[in-house]
Amino acid sequence: MKKFLSLGVGVLLLSGCGLFGGREAALTPDQQMARYIAHAHKVDAASNFAPPPANPKKAKAGIYTSLGAAYLQEGHPRQAIRELQRAIADDSGYADAYNVMGLAYAQLQQDAAARGAFHRALSIDRKNPEYRNNYGAFLLHSGDYAGAVVELKKATEDPLYSTPQFAWTNLAQAYAGLKEMSSARNALNRALYLVANYPPALQMLAEMDFREGKADAAFAHLQVVLAQEPDNARALLLAGRIAAQQGRTAQARSFWQRCVNASPYSVAGKQAQRLLLQNG
Template identity: 35%
Template sequence: MARPAWLAAPLLVAVLTGCSSSPARDEPPSDNARAAQINVQLGLGYLQRGQKQAAAEKLARALEQDPKSALVQHANALLQDVLGETEAADRHFRRAIELDPKDSEARNNYGAFLCRLKHTDEGVAMLEQALGNPLYATPEFAWSNIGQCRRQAGQLTEAETALRKAVQLNPRLASAWLQLAQTQFERGEAMQARESLKRYHDLAPQDPASLLLGARIEQALGQRQAQAHYELLLRGKFPDSDEARRLGEMPR
């Protein structure tokens, strides 16, 4: 399923570093809570590898073991989102945030989820709430998602501002550089877009989207040889991609 590269927070890291099952508990976690954490860890591992059935089994078990865990609810939200179960994902996201209002990772992922559903204002508000937590370890994720959300809504000036904040916070965040290059190109800033795309290619392998964008940028700059180079790479490396087929739609 093709989707924009919204940036999910590193939820699995939270499990591996031994976060508690629920922030409201001061006592050591119960046996059920510990078992639920293990099942979340296993379930997210399966989900990352594309093993959806195995992930669903582990995360359903975690939900039975500790339904009042924000972490368990968050993990199940991510699963339901991947499965395309929008209403269930929304329900689990809301429950996770209700259980732990300070969980910026959940707010980041829920905000990105809302943005994919074209609920721009609600999604950006959720992402900004994530950024309101001074202890949020990866604010560049939320800034990048705000940028992508704004770009999707055609709010290109706001999108570029957010994406610049993302790459300032983490210059090695490759996907934000690609989003920035796309936004700058759409704003008619071809030279800036070329530089941002170069930064992306310094950090990540060439892919169909980046090669098509490169061809478009060089065309806008009147660099026919460079344009042809990108087109050759796209047709040679990814001949069956949608982007390769879209080369024929470019004006000549």
Template identity: 35%
Template sequence: MKALRWSTALFCWPAALLFLVSVPVAQAQQSVAPPPEILSTVTPKDVHTRAKLHTELGSLYFQNGNVIVALEELTIAISINPNYAQAYSTRGLVLYQIKEYVSAEKDFQRALDLDAKDPQINNNYGWFLCHTGKEKESIAYFQRAIKEPLYQTPEVAYLNAGACYARIGELDLADESIRTTLRYMPDNPQALYQLAYISYKRGNFDAAKEHLKKVIRLSNPDAEALWLFLRVERRLGNNMDVDSLTAQLRRQFPDSPQYQDYLKGNFE
């Protein structure tokens, strides 16, 4: 489920989830709220500035894999300014990662209640829906983000929409969205991976291989990319390459779902 503007413009890169340690959300919330007497002394401008700062800190901690501190910072932001939509949207992503899906949904809904037109919030919520079994519902939120003229990173929503279209087998729409992303970012490895996946699903294994070769050249492949490459080479009958990719998958990602699928022979 990398290019990380995790809180504001989440890219969808397969198996790019950071290693996260679950922490009870209620515990985090109880431990970090500033004293009421401090809140009562700040001006509205100070409230916004401080909430924004803590949200940005939370996003950075999240990007670096420190979920506990990320939750603390985001909860501080919300305690300072309960009407700061970006803090809820960012915390929703963090809560998703620790599988607190109900709490994440509440945070996203609160963010949308506060700022329904914000393209970053719509993109983040669409990503959340796409990764919680509501792929068809997610598309509308990506489209809302894309249509917002002030959205500074529409390529992000195009990429996420394309990946979600691919999940539900809408390969033509997926291809169109991903190629739009590549017009903004020609060498984006996430988009190239998605093109490889689309080509694989269409049975165009040579094209899939070419896209994956670019992915390997531009980035360190994760388990998902290696697994797709292995299956492509298997389809092409390149047994030596299959063996090499299998060894790499086993060495680097022995506990991954992809390697477990390999052990079970679940190639599709």
């Protein structure tokens, strides 16, 4: 699964935990289980060999975890937790369920419960880089920058991690929290080496460049971000600030109005509204 919680520039990322996707998500766990078993039997009959026996409890835990992840992506963490509790009831060693539960509790700002869930996931699968990234991002947004660096570096060092750009960008934020700006830039450059024009990394580079007085470089980064994410409220807000600083008032107002239209109740959207009033 891809990212679903945006907290600042960094992101919390969900591991790929589902057995089914697409239209299967509309089925109940029991219905999905029935289809899973029927499909397994059909494959068995067609292939003329007997596969290892399935573990129904683990399969059902995977289904509940997929449903919990879907609820969380849709902004319903409490419903997600209920599904994840069902997953754990079927298989108390199902690490993905604890990982997603940590993210759900973090969204509810129940930090102790989130920390416990992440610890449980890592106790089951200590080397999983996605769990490390998620836990590191949780520590980052809890203000434990040093702890976040430890976890996120472990995630970036795993050669099998399929989306390391996430961890490198989170690591950059952790270094920035420690005021280690050179290390933060190096981490962002690493993310962009792995995935060219990765928007969260470019967004953070733009913010760093703007603070250092490099407005043109910052604006160039933001143009690339907005070409991919035209409704990115934070990018629109900063692009408007740069345009205003450089005397392009009409363009600044256009960026701020787009920011308000895209996300009126976000922090960026509220700031854009204030700037529009001040520069009316």
